[in-house]
Structures are given as structure tokens and as C-alpha cells.
Amino acid sequence: MPALLSRLRDILDDRDIITDRAEAEPYLEERRGRFRGESDVIVRPRDVAEVQAVVRACLSEKTSLVPQGGNTGLCGGAVAESGQVIVSLGRLNKVRHLDRANNTMTVEAGCVLADLQIRARDAHRFFPLSLGAEGSCQIGGNLATNAGGINVLRYGNAREQVLGIEAVMPNGELFSDLHGLRKNNTGYDLKQLLIGSEGTLGVITAATLKLYPHPDQSITALAALRDLQSSISFLEYAQSGSGGTLCSFELMPRIGLDFACRHVVGCSDPMTTPHDWYVLLSLQASGDAIDVEILLSRILETAFEAGEITDAVVASSEQQAQDLWKLREGLVEGQRFEGGSIKHDISVPVSKVPEFIDRASETVTQRVPGIRPCPFGHVGDGNIHFNLSQPVEMDGTAFLALWEEINYLVHDQVAELGGSFSAEHGVGISKIDEMYRYKDPTALAIMATIKRALDPDNLFNPGKVIPAPDTDTDTDSR
Ligand SMILES: Cc1cc2nc3c(=O)[nH]c(=O)nc-3n(C[C@H](O)[C@H](O)[C@H](O)COP(=O)(O)OP(=O)(O)OC[C@H]3O[C@@H](n4cnc5c(N)ncnc54)[C@H](O)[C@@H]3O)c2cc1C
16 A cells, blocks of 8 residues: 555655545444445546546556445445445536536536536526435445435436436446437446446446426425325326326325424425325426415316326425425434434335335234335336335344345345335445345456456455456355
């Protein structure tokens, strides 16, 4: 490391190299406290040339590096071990160009997601990627994890928002296709290889993103469902009745609402009687050809008549809409006050969401009587955060010791229903074992071949996403 440090000092300003333990802390701490970073060196390059020089220095000193954005990832992907260098992208935070006619903006990797949403809005455009961590996650991290969030139903995941990427590859070369083209069939789509690669194939330094017309109209409602199965019938009504304006369709269980109302300031139940299941939905449109208020009231009316929903609250102001969304966010925050929580980020075909929740809840309850399932999330795209709060009387540490065992019980159910053990958060370190267990061996072998071809020394975020190169990937052998 001393040789590398001296090379880094030639490349970067001293202020952009962190070796002090206290200063390093925010870069080492992992969100959920499941993993602990131990990196001795954090670098904060200010431009692409510096990123390239850092990568080349690491390459020649055979030192591995871990790209880091806002460090909000939930799978340990940005955690670095001792002897590894963290390359923090936060200083590459310029919007290079916003092209209103082309409906694109070219931005650097370290731009904070919420800032980009504002930048788009200022140009009367809309950038739809939206998630709970948007105030601190960075677009580079969003692309590296192919983030999802609350608008996937209408706009797709992060990868669908990208027209071009710039990245420093493991050999130190700069790959750049920041052209903003919507049609370009000239061979392999390399940007899509980098998106979702979690820092294992390149350091993303910039991207050209799609913009959409700014939605002038927006309406939000909370509906109480007859039962869990009704979430799917209600979704059908909402999709067919919304004329393509349905953006979000979020499932919330009663226990989640209770957690939010019990622990989070500003959260209160807007309905007079409690219900087992709720859906929070939002419609958005631009221009005045469509009236989202009328569309929503028709959707609710039809669903009431069909008996799929039993109550509903429609936000009549921006503040009320925010209050309803606060319940959705508060549900996550409130879980922290209910003791240990074992998390899952799964997806199944939308039609199978109720079956998955029923089956998985039964399985985990058999294993841990009194466990409190709190399944919530993006039911509109089949992605459920199947979070499990500990039984009230159980010791939290003893409960959390069951994390992996419970994960397998749940992920086995997911696999049986044709789903994925990682819907939107990625693999990182936390789901490497699942890659062995559930991922198609041919897919794993192709990934390993790509990794070897681009990063023969395995220096880019080693140990993340794909099993180590010399490890047996035969699931039967584990
Ligand atoms: C409260 C909360 C709510 C969340 N809600 C959602 C949600 O709804 N949907 C969702 O998908 N996620 C969600 N997340 C998870 C997280 O915010 C996303 O995964 C996000 O995309 C990570 O961005 P980041 O900048 O923090 O990346 P980091 O955590 O810093 O890094 C994540 C991974 O990307 C790699 N990486 C980061 N930057 C780069 C780069 N420039 N080039 C190459 N690789 C890079 C890292 O090496 C790591 O593997 C949530 C997290 C929190 C804390």
C-alpha cells in the first residue's frame, strides 16, 4: 500500500485522499450494519482523468478497488476490505448538458438523484427514477445497481432511463457512448452490461439519461383492499382505467401502517377503521387532455362496485398526498423500532404475489412462531420487500442469527414460483450464496467469462455479484 499511496499522492490533491480512520467512517459503515468496511484508503477524484489515473495506479500495483456512490446500497456492494481502495465518486457531480429538444441530460456519476430530479423539473422535464434514498444515493450507484423504486410500473428500472454511459474500464481505458441516441444498432449494447454490474466491470463516470414531459397533474389515493388477492384485481382495474397514467401501486399491510403510526412523527391512519391490506396508488399526466382526478374516481368506483376495495382516501392537496406517502416511508422506518428485522427483496410474476406472500408467511411462521411478516412494496411490478420483524418476546440477536436460514426458506418459495431473490437491490456480498443456489449455471459461467475478459486480475470490486473465479459453481456441491 505505501507504493500505491505515493502514486495516488502524485495524482490527487492530498485533501482527496482519506487515510484517517475517523474521516473514513462514513465510507466504511454499511447501511444495515451487516458488513463492516475496513479499507485503509479512500480517494475522491474530481474528474474523469483522475479516475482513470487512479485505476491505472491500482492496476500497476495490483490493488483492488471498490467504486462507491452514496453508500446507500443494501447488499454490501460498496463495502471494501482492508487493502482495497474505495473510489468515491461524489466529486464528479456536474450536469454536463441538458438537451430539451432531445429530452436528455448528460450527468456525472456523483450527482445525487434528488438533485437530478430537481434539475429536470427546472427545465420542465421529468426524471422518473425515485426511491427512498434519493436524497443521498448517486446516479452512478443507481445505474451500477439498476435501481428500481416507485415509478417502475410506468417508466421501468434505472437501465431503461439510460441512452449512454461513460466508464473507466478495468484496463484504465475510457469507454464512452454518451450520444443520446434512441436508435443505435451497432453491435453489443455495452452500456447495459455495465448497468447492474455493481462496480465489478467498470467505474461509471457519467451517463446520458432520458427525460420525459413534466407531469402537471398528479393524484394519490390510499385504498383498503378486501383481501390480499384483491391487490391483483385492483391493479387490473387501475391499469386498464388509467390510460397509461398509473405510476405507482404500492402494497402496505396493516402491521406496517401500525409500525409507521406508532413510531414515526407525522404518520396517522387516515381511515376510521383498520383494514388488513392497503394499496397506495398515484396517477400522473402532463397537459390537460386527460384529467387524472376523473380517471382515479372511475377506477375507485369500479373497484368498489366489484368489491375489491372497501374504503379509500383521495388526497385533495399536495400536503395530503405527501402525508399518504409518508405512511409508505414510515412503514420502513417504523420497523427499526420493532426489534430485529430480516429482509428480502424479491420479485415474482405479478399474478403470483398473493400466493407468494401467503406461502412464505406460513413457512416462516412454522419456523419461528410469533414472527411478524411485514410484506410491502411495489406490487405493481411484482417486487415485494418481504420483511420479517422478530416475535415480540424473542431476543433480537437470536432472531437475527436466523437471517440466512430464513432467507433460504423464503428464497426457495420464490424460486418455486419462478421469481428472483434480488429484485432491485442487487447481489453485493449479501446474496452471493444465492447466486450459487438459484442462478442458472450457464448464466454464471457466462458472467465469469465476461468478468475474466474485462478484469483478468479481478481488481474491480472482487467478491461481489459473482462467485470468486476459482470457486466451484456447481450448486450440488454446496
Ligand atoms: C431508505 C432506503 C430506501 C431505498 N429504496 C430503494 C428502492 O426503492 N429501490 C432500489 O432499487 N433501491 C433502494 N435502496 C437501495 C439503494 O439506495 C440503491 O441500491 C441505490 O441505487 C444505491 O446507490 P448509491 O449511490 O448509494 O450506491 P452505493 O451504495 O455507493 O453502491 C452500490 C453498488 O454500486 C457500485 N457503484 C456505486 N457507484 C458506482 C459507480 N459510479 N460506478 C460503478 N459502480 C458503482 C458500488 O460498488 C456498489 O456495488 C434504498 C436504500 C435506502 C437506504
